[in-house]
Amino acid sequence: MNTKLVQRQKIRYRIRKKVSGTATKPRLSVFRSNAEIYAQLIDDENAVTLAASSSKEKDIVAQKVPKVDKSKLVGASIALKAKALGLETCVFDRGGNLYHGRIKAVADGAREGGLQF
Numbered sequence: 001m002n003t004k005l006v007q008r009q010k011i012r013y014r015i016r017k018k019v020s021g022t023a024t025k026p027r028l029s030v031f032r033s034n035a036e037i038y039a040q041l042i043d044d045e046n047a048v049t050l051a052a053s054s055s056k057e058k059d060i061v062a063q064k065v066p067k068v069d070k071s072k073l074v075g076a077s078i079a080l081k082a083k084a085l086g087l088e089t090c091v092f093d094r095g096g097n098l099y100h101g102r103i104k105a106v107a108d109g110a111r112e113g114g115l116q117f
Contacts, residue, residue, distance in 0.1 A: 012096035019093050020044045028078065028090040028117065030106050032097055037071045039078045039106055041090060051081035071102040075109020082115055089116045 021027030026041040038054040055061070055070045057077065063070070082090065090110075097103045110117075 008096040010096075015093060015096065019091050021091060023050075024087075025089050025091060026050050026082075026087065027093050028110065028115070029093040030095050030097070030103055032095070032102055035067075037067070037074055037102055037106065039074050039110075041078065041082055041085075041087065050085060050087070051078060053077040053081060068102055068105045071105035072109035072112075075106040075111075076113040077109075078106075079110045079113020079115045082110075083113070088114075092117045 019027060021042050021044045023043045023045065026043050029040045029042055031038045031040075036055045038052070040052045041050040042048070043050055053074050055067075055074055057074075060070055060073045060077065063073065065073075082088075092107055094103050099107070107117075
């Protein structure tokens with residue numbers, strides 16, 4: 001098995017032990033693949049995804065910008081959807097990735113969009 005993936009999985013589980021979302025303060029979960037990035041607002045108590053955003057959305061794909069800038073747009077998009085649901089705060093789940101680069105860009109975009117965490 002790939003040791004890098006195993007390490008990341010262990011880190012993910014360690015983070016998930018401490019970070020949990022509620023209906024009023026959902027978990028902002030970020031998944032990063034090589035090409036795309038996805039963000040979800042999750043209520044862990046009811047096991048429901050409240051809102052989701054990704055770099056595959058039409059308005060984000062239409063902008064031909066680098067991946068880091070696309071990540072920032074995904075963060076702004078998820079913040080906009082959270083505002084529409086009446087959510088002000090959330091807890092950030094980096095999904096086992098380092099808080100750096102595209103993961104940090106999503107967080108910055110969400111903060112600029114008005115989410116607090």
